[in-house]
Amino acid sequence: MKKPLHKIVTFLKRKGILRLPKSRHSQGFASGFTLIELLVSALIASVLVSIMLAFLVGVLESDRKETVKTNAQEELQAAISYISDDLQEAIYIYGAAGIVGINDKLPHTQITNPSSECNPTTNTCTPILVFWKRSAFNPDATARYSANATSEIIGCMPYGDTPASSLAQLTACRANSQANNRAFGRDSYTYSLVAYYLKNDTANPVNSGWSNTARILRWEIKDGYVAYCASPVPNGSASITKNPATNAITSPAGCPAVANLSFRANSPLILLPIPLADPNVYFVLPSTGFNRPDFKTDGGLLSWQKFDNYDFSANPFVTLVDFMDDTDFNGTVQGGNAVATGTIPAATGVPRITIGRNDASNRNLDCDDPSVGVGTTDPVNNITQRVPADFANSDGSNPSRLSSFYACISPNTVTARIFMRGNAIARLTSPAIDRARRTPNVNNITFFPTADVRSFGRSQIGLGK
Incomplete structure (x- = not known):
């Protein structure tokens, strides 16, 4: 009996299943960790965890920055595509001189029942694109x-x-229309007056619902049916x-x-x-204030009158895109303040404005160049102009004092080239990062996405030569 039991115990010991208690003598030499070893191990583990956490935070922060840059670029591209599509329906686009001619009829200058978005009191809205377009009433x-x-x-x-x-x-x-067939009525075409503005929102209260940078606004009035x-x-x-x-x-x-x-x-x-x-x-x-223009001559268009005071509750300003760059214009740094010569204006910093100022006769040689502007084959009769004419003129052509949305216009050929610049840094926090900390420079210029497009109106009223 003892022999089989001995074999079983020997087998269990060999497999490590059975461990007999050690003698007091052998227990005195048992292996283990000292307190110092444990503290050192804990310190090393803490350092490794800290490094991993810092790495993870860095990756997440980098991903967040790339995301806001991507979102800014996508929104900018969507906005400029929308404007380009809108301009394809244009039949006449006002240049810098044309906007001056009807400036007191445009919505941002109205004193009677003014809009809360753009009005002479705040004086923060610059008209960039003002044009007549063909509209239709869908049967x-x-x-x-x-x-x-x-x-x-x-x-x-x-x-x-x-x-x-x-x-x-x-x-x-x-019944025909409800059955997804065409209603019996004929197409009814009419005209709309559309204006796109750059609004400086820096002075807006934090709880305004917007980014407190700058926005592009759209306003439209339409003829009746x-x-x-x-x-x-x-x-x-x-x-x-x-x-x-x-x-x-x-x-x-x-x-x-x-x-x-x-x-x-x-x-x-x-x-x-x-x-x-x-x-x-x-x-x-028709929209309140709408008046059919005289398309026979550009003089009739430049002397257009509104029919009545506007109703901004029925025809409000609508925000197209937020987070436009709200960096104050600085001609020394950005360029664009010297008269256009047909070459890219010199600039010492970023962002650089590629189109110079209109000359004394409201012509622009930079806009004449199709590689950077709209281009023209007849600069004598079909002039091109930059809008706004003078970025530095905050009391006249550029109340917003900004340069993140501007255009080259050829009124007679119904052609425009639009330039836009966003600000992704402002998207990193809510409310937006302080303005002084989101100014563009050579180190953060990738946070200021840009877009430009040349758009051609499909129709025109025969003023070009």
């Missing part, structure tokens, strides 16, 4: 009659609801009319109901030689 879209705020499919507005035959056509028009009769009537033809003396509207049987029609009173601002009257009857009234 399948829905709009409200100005007369009673009732919604209707735009293409179905020209159909009457009496007699029964007209109502049948109106019902069929609605002139009423007409599309239904066949007993006499074979009919038209909607307005009595100029009484403003009474007449709409024959089978045509849209008078209750759905509107008119504009005479202009309270254009009084000479006689008060300006609008003879049209509308389904949808």
Whole structure:
């Protein structure tokens, strides 16, 4: 019995499964760690953990910076693409001289019922792009009659609801549009006045909801949808009319109901030689202040008058992009303050402005160059201009005092080259990093993404030669 038991114990010892207690003598020589060894080990572990944490924090911070730079570049590119697409519908773009001609009619200069975004009191908005574009009323879209705020499919507005035959056509028009087919009404083209601004937001309160750097704003007023009769009537033809003396509207049987029609009173601002009257009857009234321009000559465009004081609650400034660079213009550092010579202006720092100032006759040789500006094949008749004309003129052409959004314009050929510069450093914290710490220099210039694009209007009114 002892022999098998001995074999089992020997086997367990060999495998390390069974360990017998050591004698007191052998326990005195047991191995272990001293307190100093433990402290040294803890110190080494702490150093390694600190190094790893610092590395991890550095990686995360680097990733965060790259992310804000990427976001800034993407937003800048999206904004400039949107503006370029908008300009493709332009039929006339105001140059620097043209903006001066209508400056007191533009929204940022209005004293009566001014906008909270851009007004003469704060004087922080610079008009960069001001142009007339062709707009359309989509027949399948829905709009409200100005007369009673009732919604209707735009293409179905020209159909009457009496007699029964007209109502049948109106019902069929609605059904056709709702079935994803084209509404019966014809396309109705009109005009819009659009303005893009660079606004200096540095003075905005922290809780304004914006970055307190600079923004690009868009503002638009649009012509109305002139009423007409599309239904066949007993006499074979009919038209909607307005009595100029009484403003009474007449709409024959089978045509849209008078209750759905509107008119504009005479202009309270254009009084000479006689008060300006609008003879049209509308389904949808023009934007308040809209006045159809005289496209026959550039003189008519340069002397455009607004019909009434603007309603900024109905036609507000809309922010296109935030976090534009709000570095004050410095001609010595950035260039762009000397008269354009056709070569890139000298600059001692960053960012560099590639287009010089307009000359005394409001021409710009840098903008004439297609490699940096819009280009022109006839600089005598089709001049080019930089907007704003003078970055340093904060009381005139550049109230924002900034240079992060500007353009070369060829008014007669409806061509523009747009330049934009963002500020990614301001995105690193909320609220934005103090302005003095986000100024561009050679070490952080990668945080100031730029974009430029040349855009051509698809239509023009024949002023070019």
